[in-house]
Amino acid sequence: xxxxxxxxxxxxxxxxxxxxxxxxxxxxxxxxxxxxxxxxxxxxxxxxxxxxxxxxxxxxxxxxxxxxxxxxxxxxxxxxxxxxxxxxxxxxxxxxxxxxxxxxxxxxxxxxxxxxxxxxxxxxxxxxxxxxxxxxxxxxxxxxxxxxxxxxxxxxxxxxxxxxxxxxxxxxxxxxxxxx
Numbered sequence: 001x002x003x004x005x006x007x008x009x010x011x012x013x014x015x016x017x018x019x020x021x022x023x024x025x026x027x028x029x030x031x032x033x034x035x036x037x038x039x040x041x042x043x044x045x046x047x048x049x050x051x052x053x054x055x056x057x058x059x060x061x062x063x064x065x066x067x068x069x070x071x072x073x074x075x076x077x078x079x080x081x082x083x084x085x086x087x088x089x090x091x092x093x094x095x096x097x098x099x100x101x102x103x104x105x106x107x108x109x110x111x112x113x114x115x116x117x118x119x120x121x122x123x124x125x126x127x128x129x130x131x132x133x134x135x136x137x138x139x140x141x142x143x144x145x146x147x148x149x150x151x152x153x154x155x156x157x158x159x160x161x162x163x164x165x166x167x168x169x170x171x172x173x174x175x176x177x178x179x180x
Contacts, residue, residue, distance in 0.1 A: 004040040007052040008061065015062065015071055023068030026053060 005013075014032040018024040024032075030049055034041065042048065053069060056062045062069045 004037060007048060008056055010037065011049070011052060011056065011062070011069075012071070015069060020068070023063075023065055023070030025068050026050070029053075029069065 004010075010033050011029060013036075014029045015024050018028055018032060020028075026049070030046065033049070034045070053062070057064050057069070060072065063072050064070075
C-alpha cells in the first residue's frame with residue numbers, strides 16, 4: 001500500500017477529480033477521500049478534514065463560495081494576512097551603497113571643551129554640604145526697589161526667630177472713646 005498523502009493533497013485531489021462547476025461541498029470531498037483511501041484513514045477523519053479545510057481556506061489555497069470549496073483561479077489575488085502590508089522594497093543598484101538609517105532617539109548635545117575642562121577641574125574638589133548660596137546678580141542691572149514699610153509685613157524684632165506659617169493678623173488698636 002502506498003503511504004497516505006497529506007490532507008491538503010487529498011483535498012486538492014478530490015476537488016480536481018470531482019470537477020464540479022460550482023465547487024465541491026465538504027460531504028462530497030469526504031466521500032471521495034473515503035472511497036479512495038478507505039483502509040488508511042484515521043478514525044478522526046471528519047474532524048481532521050474540517051480542520052484542514054478551514055486552514056486551507058484561511059491561507060487562500062482554496063476558496064469557499066456558497067458552502068462549496070473550489071480551487072482559486074489564476075486571476076485570483078492571494079489572500080493577505082492580518083495587519084498592515086509591508087512597504088515595497090526598492091531594488092538597490094549594483095554600485096550604490098544604501099544610506100544608513102538615522103539613529104533613534106534624541107541627538108547628543110554638542111560637546112563644549114570649556115565646560116568639560118571646568119567639570120574635570122572641579123571633580124577633584126570636595127563639594128560643600130547643604131544648599132548652595134544664591135548667586136549675585138550679574139550684569140549691573142537695576143535692582144527692584146524695596147516695598148514701602150507701610151505695605152510690607154511687620155518686621156520681627158532682631159534676635160527673635162520668626163515661626164513657620166502665616167503670621168497672625170494684626171488687630172488695630174481701639175481709641176479710648178467713652179460710650180455714653
